Amino acid sequence: xxxxxxxxxxxxxxxxxxxxxxxxxxxxxxxxxxxxxxxxxxxxxxxxxxxxxxxxxxxxxxxxxxxxxxxxxxxxxxxxxxxxxxxxxxxxxxxxxxxxxxxxxxxxxxxxxxxxxxxxxxxxxxxxxxxxxxxxxxxxxxxxxxxxxxxxxxxxxxxxxxxxxxxxxxxxxxxxxxxxxxxxxxxxxxxxxxxxxxxxxxxxxxxxxxxxxxxxxxxxxxxxxxxxxxxxxxxxxxxxxxxxxxxxxxxxxxxxxxxxxxxxxxxxxxxxxxxxxxxxxxxxxxxxxxxxxxxxxxxxxxxxxxxxxxxxxxxxxxxxxxxxxxxxxxxxxxxxxxxxxxxxxxxxxxxxxxxxxxxxxxxxxxxxxxxxxxxxxxxxxxxxxxxxxxxxxxxxxxxxxxxxxxxxxxxxxxxxxxxxxxxxxxxxxxxxxxxxxxxxxxxxxxxxxxxxxxxxxxxxxxxxxxxxxxxxxxxxxxxxxxxxxxxxxxxxxxxxxxxxx
Amino acid sequence: xxxxxxxxxxxxxxxxxxxxxxxxxxxxxxxxxxxxxxxxxxxxxxxxxxxxxxxxxxxxxxxxxxxxxxxxxxxxxxxxxxxxxxxxxxxxxxxxxxxxxxxxxxxxxxxxxxxxxxxxxxxxxxxxxxxxxxxxxxxxxxxxxxxxxxxxxxxxxxxxxxxxxxxxxxxxxxxxxxxxxxxxxxxxxxxxx
Numbered sequence: 044x045x046x047x048x049x050x051x052x053x054x055x056x057x058x059x060x061x062x063x064x065x066x067x068x069x070x071x072x073x074x075x076x077x078x079x080x081x082x083x084x085x086x087x088x089x090x091x092x093x094x095x096x097x098x099x100x101x102x103x104x105x106x107x108x109x110x111x112x113x114x115x116x117x118x119x120x121x122x123x124x125x126x127x128x129x130x131x132x133x134x135x136x137x138x139x140x141x142x143x144x145x146x147x148x149x150x151x152x153x154x155x156x157x158x159x160x161x162x163x164x165x166x167x168x169x170x171x172x173x174x175x176x177x178x179x180x181x182x183x184x185x186x187x188x189x190x191x192x193x194x195x196x197x198x199x200x201x202x203x204x205x206x207x208x209x210x211x212x213x214x215x216x217x218x219x220x221x222x223x224x225x226x227x228x229x230x231x232x233x234x235x236x237x238x239x240x241x242x243x244x245x246x247x248x249x250x251x252x253x254x255x256x257x258x259x260x261x262x263x264x265x266x267x268x269x270x271x272x273x274x275x276x277x278x279x280x281x282x283x284x285x286x287x288x289x290x291x292x293x294x295x296x297x298x299x300x301x302x303x304x305x306x307x308x309x310x311x312x313x314x315x316x317x318x319x320x321x322x323x324x325x326x327x328x329x330x331x332x333x334x335x336x337x338x339x340x341x342x343x344x345x346x347x348x349x350x351x352x353x354x355x356x357x358x359x360x361x362x363x364x365x366x367x368x369x370x371x372x373x374x375x376x377x378x379x380x381x382x383x384x385x386x387x388x389x390x391x392x393x394x395x396x397x398x399x400x401x402x403x404x405x406x407x408x409x410x411x412x413x414x415x416x417x418x419x420x421x422x423x424x425x426x427x428x429x430x431x432x433x434x435x436x437x438x439x440x441x442x443x444x445x446x447x448x449x450x451x452x453x454x455x456x457x458x459x460x461x462x463x464x465x466x467x468x469x470x471x472x473x474x475x476x477x478x479x480x481x482x483x484x485x486x487x488x489x490x491x492x493x494x495x496x497x498x499x500x501x502x503x504x505x506x507x508x509x510x511x512x513x514x515x516x517x518x519x520x521x522x523x524x525x526x527x528x529x530x531x532x533x534x535x536x537x538x539x540x541x542x543x544x
Numbered sequence: 545x546x547x548x549x550x551x552x553x554x555x556x557x558x559x560x561x562x563x564x565x566x567x568x569x570x571x572x573x574x575x576x577x578x579x580x581x582x583x584x585x586x587x588x589x590x591x592x593x594x595x596x597x598x599x600x601x602x603x604x605x606x607x608x609x610x611x612x613x614x615x616x617x618x619x620x621x622x623x624x625x626x627x628x629x630x631x632x633x634x635x636x637x638x639x640x641x642x643x644x645x646x647x648x649x650x651x652x653x654x655x656x657x658x659x660x661x662x663x664x665x666x667x668x669x670x671x672x673x674x675x676x677x678x679x680x681x682x683x684x685x686x687x688x689x690x691x692x693x694x695x696x697x698x699x700x701x702x703x704x705x706x707x708x709x710x711x712x713x714x715x716x717x718x719x720x721x722x723x724x725x726x727x728x729x730x731x732x733x734x735x736x737x
Contacts, residue, residue: 091724211612212558215565215605221598222572229591234580236591237572260667267663267694268656437694441687442712444667448674448683449716453726461671469664477561495594502589 047173053401054408057102066103067413070110071420077111078118081255081443082450082464084131085115086375093383101387105406108383110413112376113165116319116359117417120157120352121428125150126443128262132254132320133355135485136327140340140347147343150429155288156345157352158421160301164353165414167305168312168360173407176364183313183365188500189512193521194314195494198321198486200525203532204328205482207341210536212479219470220487221494223248230496243459252451252463254320254485259447260468261475266440293345300330300349308354312361318374319358320489324482326354332528360410367391367403555620558613566606573599653697666690678731683713 070092077088088111096104119130124141137157144153171179199217206213226237227247238244289297304326311322330350331340340347365371370392372378384391389402396403431439451464474481505511513519553560572595581590652658670686677685687709692702717733720726 209612211605211608215602215609218598218602218605219565222595222602225595225598229579232582232591234591236579236595237575239575260664263667263690264660264663267659267690435695437691437696438708440694441690444690445683445687445713445716448671449679449720449726449728452679452728453720456727458671458675458729461674465667465671468667472664477557479561498594499589507589 047404050400050404051173051408054405055412057401057405058106058408058412063103063106066107067110067409067416068420070107071114071413071416074111074114074116075118075121075417075420075424078115078133079121079130080446080450081122081128081130081259082251082447083115083453084119084133084251084375084450085112086379087450087453088112088115089376089379089383093379093386096383097386101389101402102405102409104383104387106409106412108380109406109409110416112380113356113359113410113413113417114420115376116356117158117161117165117352117421119355120161121154121421122443124153124157125428125432126262126439128258128443128447129255132251132485132489133323133358134351135254135258135320135482136323136351137348138258139327139351139482140343140345141351143341143343144348145343145432149343150432151425152288153343153348154425154428155422156348158418158425159287159289160349160352161356161421162414162418163301164305164308164356165359165417166411167301167353168309168357168363169407169410169414170360171309171357172360172363172367172410173404176368179313179364179368184369186314186517187515188497188504189515190517190521191314192494192497192501192512193515193518195317195490195497197521197525197528198311198317198325199490199494200529201325201328201332202483202486203529204332205324205480205486207480209478210533212477213483216474216479216481217483217487220484220489221491223253223470223484224488224491225495230492231499243457243462248463248467249451249454249460250320250489251454252460253467253488255447255450256464256467257471257474257481257484259444260465261472261481263440263444264468264472265475266436289345297345297349299333300346301353303329303333304350304353305357308357309361311354312358312373313364314373317490317493318362319355321486322358323351323355324486324489326350327482356414363406363410367406368396551624552621555624556613556617559610559617562606562609562613565609566603569599569603569606573603649697652693659693662693663690666693674731675729676731678717678733679728680714680717680733681731683717684709687713 073092074085074088077083078085089108092107092111096107099107115131116133119132119134120137120141122128122130123134123137124145127138127142129135129138141153141157144150199221202217203210203214206217224247226244227235228245229236235245287294307326307329308319308322311317311325312319327340327347327350330346331337334340334346336344362373362377365373366377366381368391370381370390372381381391389395389399447464448461451460452458454460470484471481474484501512512522576592576596576599579590579592579595581592652662666686666689670682673682673685688705691705691709692700695701695705717728721728721730
């Protein structure tokens, strides 16, 4: 413990220079901007700034890159709350209660809650990273494809919690997400599927334009129709100004939701291939499921915001665990961070932990500093963000769409990504018109590839035996939990519909 | 007559969505055979297996949506029939006098469905023209059309929208192309810049 604190102290000492602090704030500003513009994300921000670090020392380069990462993950909440369009896939669930809260004239409160819980989520993830990473990474390494499949099948079943009023519609949308993700190259053997003779479709739909598109086009078209919820001018001038946007009593009341979401976020971060795109939705579903008042979710309550923003930022700490302890990147952002480490001549893994503990703790300290800096930057920016709402919607919405198109294009420098934005947008709009929820689509789409990959790996390992799934204890436990949960949810819906009759 | 039939069909939104979903699933299902897989996997779990499972479940769900949508649709239909003929009859619209442009704008302003279709088409053409015209020009045209369409009729300032559209689109293009090094399509601008 004492050694840990000593290393931490040395880490902070390495970082606290005027140059590094300026770099951190620059990284945060750029990261938050990239996160807030729908279509741009942390991967693009870090990739674009990576060449700048070539001539920097290792400490400066890491404070910059980590500030970009943390800023971009958190920045998505701004557009999610203010215009109902998630800046990145990490903030999809933030729209559910953040936007209704803003529409009630509490945009400042919603942003403050989001910012504070983003910081707390990041710090929770860092604490887990510091104190439990060696143990957790060992457990993650021992995870068999069966165990992984068990976790994934449970995560996928949470679609039913996000289903909303109609279980049938919610499940259908979740399965549409699973189906859309099967378009393109199949995992394991790499054969193209459902390309319908279109070359571009052979590589499948890119993730970010698909997620953002399913929201942005629907919002622009709804605004065109003059839908009340997007065109109403809300008076924010009467909103009470407070430091954090919530009271101590509310904070204590949210502790359960915070810890549940933080654990889900960190856990999802540790497992490669899922990431923040899913963790915010999974935490939202879990908090809703365990809430005493699930019917209030989606009306602008604090619980939903806490769940989403805590989980997506806790995923940052979780994702750093396999990266730093094992050298395994779990998502796009950590892959670029791995490249940055290697450029500096460092190979992450157990040896780095043992041979250069000060460097590792400097990275942890950079994460702590960046998350505190994020609160400062975003809190100072809140009045400015709220002023953005005063821009007439007929000017703001098309400009947002223009930036989304830039974001989609930049994800792989191709027009096909912009078409993806459009196609996903049409689908999102059709879902809204048909009274279908959009969240299950995102969850199904994000989980599909990994779910199929692990399922096929299990079938190959077990020579096509379904019994093998029940012989792996972790997998079996998750399957049982999933079945019980689904039975309860179905029973609840059945009772509700009987009661309504 | 056509309008009445359309109104009746619109009473069954879930049946329509379920039917569309079912049709899409059938199209995908017919494509399953087109997916290549190793011959040794023909009886096992190949690249066709997972989409097949997903499609079967989706088809069952689509049928479920259709079936559960019928009773609620019938209720809506009865409600529609209960409306008095006078209520059901469409009220003739007051058409503004003036040139064709004014008449077209009147239709656009009073009809949300027309506005949303123009908006979708606007986005479609923005993407379609992005390569030949370039991001900046295509974006400026899109912004101008969309600003004008979204603006409340009594507050429309076309000259201001034109300026904002050009400044934002060209500004974003220059910023992302030269400062952030994202190679957005130059189109016609490649002859100038």
